[in-house]
Amino acid sequence: MAAYIIIAIIAYAIGSINFSVIISKKIAGFDVRERGSGNAGSTNMLRSVGKKAAAITLLCDILKGIVAILIAVIAGWIFKDADKALLVQIAGILVIVGHTFPIFFEFKGGKGVATSLGVLLITNWQIGLICLVFALVLMLLTRMVSVGSVGAAILFPVLTLFIHSNYLVSDGSGYFVYSIILAVIVAFNHRENIQRILNGTENKISFKKS
Numbered sequence: 383m384a385a386y387i388i389i390a391i392i393a394y395a396i397g398s399i400n401f402s403v404i405i406s407k408k409i410a411g412f413d414v415r416e417r418g419s420g421n422a423g424s425t426n427m428l429r430s431v432g433k434k435a436a437a438i439t440l441l442c443d444i445l446k447g448i449v450a451i452l453i454a455v456i457a458g459w460i461f462k463d464a465d466k467a468l469l470v471q472i473a474g475i476l477v478i479v480g481h482t483f484p485i486f487f488e489f490k491g492g493k494g495v496a497t498s499l500g501v502l503l504i505t506n507w508q509i510g511l512i513c514l515v516f517a518l519v520l521m522l523l524t525r526m527v528s529v530g531s532v533g534a535a536i537l538f539p540v541l542t543l544f545i546h547s548n549y550l551v552s553d554g555s556g557y558f559v560y561s562i563i564l565a566v567i568v569a570f571n572h573r574e575n576i577q578r579i580l581n582g583t584e585n586k587i588s589f590k591k592s
Contacts, residue, residue, distance in 0.1 A: 385461035386472055393450040393473040397480020397497060400487045401442040402427050409435050415490060423492035425527050440496050447500025450477035455551065467552040471560040474501040478567055493571035495531040498564060508548040509541045525586040528575035535568035
């Protein structure tokens with residue numbers, strides 16, 4: 383039990399390190415949550431601060447997910463009796479929860495997409511890449527980041543039903559419930575975007591050079 387609690391706390395703490403807030407204050411002199419959509423994520427960083435800041439934020443948020451899972455794997459080696467797959471799943475869920483509700487930043491964070499991508503890529507690189515490509519295609523077709531993000535989140539549970547190889551830990555047979563939880567978190571975080579999509583008022587990104 384101790385291993386699961388420790389990993390939950392560590393993963394949540396890692397997720398709570400909100401790089402968009404830190405970077406926006408450092409580079410632009412303001413909290414990104416005070417501008418644009420008010421979201422502490424890469425898309426709002428792109429619109430409110432710039433491409434360089436957004437790219438750095440995206441990379442750091444992806445790495446948060448990867449680091450949390452790797453720590454869970456190490457914990458599995460240390461705590462021999464612990465369920466290694468469960469440790470990974472706890473880390474994956476809590477690092478995204480931490481990103482969404484960061485204890486270090488008034489519990490107001492991002493939507494967890496980049497961190498979820500990091501979690502997916504390290505948990506199962508095959509599923510992670512498929513979801514990434516699927517998200518990018520949807521974004522290109524609709525010019526809406528939210529559509530790609532939610533679409534990839536929904537695809538994740540579907541893929542776990544058919545792909546049982548290339549998992550970092552175990553054969554993947556126990557990952558369906560975990561994938562549903564992650565999909566629900568991402569979809570919940572995009573509830574306002576989903577409403578705007580239905581209303582036809584969702585913001586679109588431009589691929590033209592400014």
